[in-house]
Amino acid sequence: MNGPQDLGGQMGFGPVAPEQDEPYFHGEWEKRALGVTISAGAMGAWTIDESRHMRESLHPADYYASSYYEIWIKALERLLVRHQFVTDEELAKGEVLSPAATPKRVLKAENVAAVLAKGAPCDRPVKGAPRFKAGDRVRTKNFHPAGHTRLPRYARGKPGVVEAVREGFVFPDSNAHGGGEQPQHVYTVVFDAGEIWGEGADPTLTVSIDAWESYLEPA
Amino acid sequence: MAARVRALETILVRKGLVDPAAIDAIVETYETKVGPRNGAKVVAKAWSDPSFAEWLRRDATAAIASLGYSGRQGEHMQAVFNTADTHNLVVCTLCSCYPWSVLGLPPVWYKAPPYRSRAVIDPRGVLEEFGLTLPSDTKIRVWDSTAELRYLVVPMRPPGTEGWDEERLSELVTRDSMIGTGLALEPAA
Numbered sequence: 001m002n003g004p005q006d007l008g009g010q011m012g013f014g015p016v017a018p019e020q021d022e023p024y025f026h027g028e029w030e031k032r033a034l035g036v037t038i039s040a041g042a043m044g045a046w047t048i049d050e051s052r053h054m055r056e057s058l059h060p061a062d063y064y065a066s067s068y069y070e071i072w073i074k075a076l077e078r079l080l081v082r083h084q085f086v087t088d089e090e091l092a093k094g095e096v097l098s099p100a101a102t103p104k105r106v107l108k109a110e111n112v113a114a115v116l117a118k119g120a121p122c123d124r125p126v127k128g129a130p131r132f133k134a135g136d137r138v139r140t141k142n143f144h145p146a147g148h149t150r151l152p153r154y155a156r157g158k159p160g161v162v163e164a165v166r167e168g169f170v171f172p173d174s175n176a177h178g179g180g181e182q183p184q185h186v187y188t189v190v191f192d193a194g195e196i197w198g199e200g201a202d203p204t205l206t207v208s209i210d211a212w213e214s215y216l217e218p219a
Numbered sequence: 220m221a222a223r224v225r226a227l228e229t230i231l232v233r234k235g236l237v238d239p240a241a242i243d244a245i246v247e248t249y250e251t252k253v254g255p256r257n258g259a260k261v262v263a264k265a266w267s268d269p270s271f272a273e274w275l276r277r278d279a280t281a282a283i284a285s286l287g288y289s290g291r292q293g294e295h296m297q298a299v300f301n302t303a304d305t306h307n308l309v310v311c312t313l314c315s316c317y318p319w320s321v322l323g324l325p326p327v328w329y330k331a332p333p334y335r336s337r338a339v340i341d342p343r344g345v346l347e348e349f350g351l352t353l354p355s356d357t358k359i360r361v362w363d364s365t366a367e368l369r370y371l372v373v374p375m376r377p378p379g380t381e382g383w384d385e386e387r388l389s390e391l392v393t394r395d396s397m398i399g400t401g402l403a404l405e406p407a408a
Contacts, residue, residue: 008312008339008363013332016348018400022326024250029221034249034324035242036228038291043236052314068315068330070220077227086230094226100234109240116248119290119320122367150365152312154339167295169367186366197340205359207339210366 001146004063005056008154009197033069037076042115043103045083048122049176053148054078124183126168131213132187136162139219140189140211148176151215155207159219160191163208171212184213254323257288258371259392261321262403263385265298266376276300279371283321293320293369299362300373301399306357307372308346308399310338311364318369322394329398339363349400372396374403 025031041051054075056063063071080086084101107115132138142157143149150172166186174182193205231237261283265272274282279296283289296318299307311317312335317325328334337345342359346352353359362370374396380388395401 005313007332007335010332010336013336016328016331016333016337016345018328018349018395019326024254024324025246026327027221029224031246032224032228032242033220035245036224036231036237038245039237039241040231055314064332067327073220073224073227080231085234085236086227090230091227094229096230096233100236103236106236106238107241108238109244112241112244112248115291116245116253117290119292119294121294123295150313152363152365154312155363166366166368169295186368188368190360193340202341202343202359204355204357205342205361207361207363209363210368212366 001053001056001148002144002153003056004058004060005052006153008152030069033073037072038116039107040076040080040085042105042107043085044105045085045101045103046079047170047175048120049148049170049172050178051075051079052172053176054082056148122170123167124170124181126183126185130165130185130187132162132165132185132216132218134162134164137219138162138187138189138216140215141217145173147173149173151211152209154196155189155191155209155211158191158195160189160195162187162216163190164188166210169212171214173212173214187211187213187216189216249319249324253288253319255321255394255397256389257286257323258318258321258394258397259389260286260385261288261298261371262373262392262397263389265373266380266388267385272300272373275373283371288320290320292316293318295368296321296371297368298371298373299360301375303375304358306353306359306399307370308338308342308359308361309364309370309372310335310361312336312339313363313365316364316367316369318371320369321371322397326394346400349395351401372399374401377403377405379406 090097139159168183169186170181171184189211190208193201265275275298279298315330391404396403
């Protein structure tokens with residue numbers, strides 16, 4: 001979706017302002033936000049793609065006014081309601097009023113090290129050979145889906161060159177919406193800045209994205 | 220927000236969906252075990268051992284795992300090497316994708332709109348804000364982490380470090396140098 005998350009090339013947000021000796025957490029609540037978000041995700045009720053889509057579905061004014069842990073928590077509340085683990089009334093009152101759906105699993109302390117060390121690989125076998133090879137000239141498609149996609153707006157409808165053929169990966173555009181993993185080959189595609197940004201672009205700059213096969217057509 | 224998170228955790232714990240001790244363990248992991256020192260050791264080894272550097276270039280996930288670093292948000296790694304001609308910079312314009320297994324949790328600025336919006340259109344301006352001015356003819360390659368590949372920049376080894384062991388070299392490798400918003404430190408005079 002053309003949501004607030006799609007930030008590449010947007011203007012007006014000011015300087016980056018890196019913080020010297022930044023702590024890992026700015027307040028105790030960020031620690032709990034991290035842990036709650038990972039623990040709730042470990043219940044297995046939603047995919048990483050669905051959670052990303054929930055975050056980008058926040059109202060733009062809310063998204064831009066929120067820190068990233070705030071974005072996580074606001075989206076997590078919506079995911080928990082959608083999957084019937086909590087109700088809006090429970091969130092409003094801060095108390096338990098009804099039973100929850102049954103999770104696939106609950107992350108226990110003794111399993112944390114193993115779960116984090118394992119991660120959640122999302123490479124998958126793909127039927128058929130890759131359509132493109134390194135060196136091929138391609139053009140990204142121009143589309144504006146209402147749902148989740150990982151093709152940023154700045155890189156739509158642009159000519160580029162396939163630099164590398166990666167593994168097959170779960171397709172977020174379907175997986176975020178319960179449409180299954182439908183894995184596709186993924187390619188690293190490089191664009192000259194001039195093709196993306198036009199007049200005044202930095203002539204020394206190239207930008208790459210990692211693109212699922214269905215984002216691309218031959219050029 | 221602190222009260223809101225506390226209420227959410229309380230509800231989830233009372234429903235048996237979340238274990239508060241698991242939250243403690245997660246926080247402890249990213250405060251004490253998984254952070255940019257992991258990545259610094261990977262880079263120092265690549266500087267010291269050409270065969271490891273070649274492995275890192277070819278199969279970063281396996282090469283990094285051989286040092287004990289793997290898992291969440293590091294399942295599919297790619298290492299990108301700075302050269303005299305080309306400087307690499309990593310961003311996630313769409314969310315906050317970051318190689319946790321080697322760099323730990325991302326800093327606030329990495330996840331915030333100023334960096335995410337400008338890294339792909341004005342990287343030189345962004346680097347200036349980190350105090351880094353590159354020569355005007357240096358090529359800049361920006362890697363937008365739009366899929367599940369996670370990128371680790373291998374900065375150039377600083378001059379004056381001949382004969383240093385990996386431990387000592389790793390002290391020169393900053394987090395920012397592995398994102399591309401900095402260079403490796405010069406040896407102290």
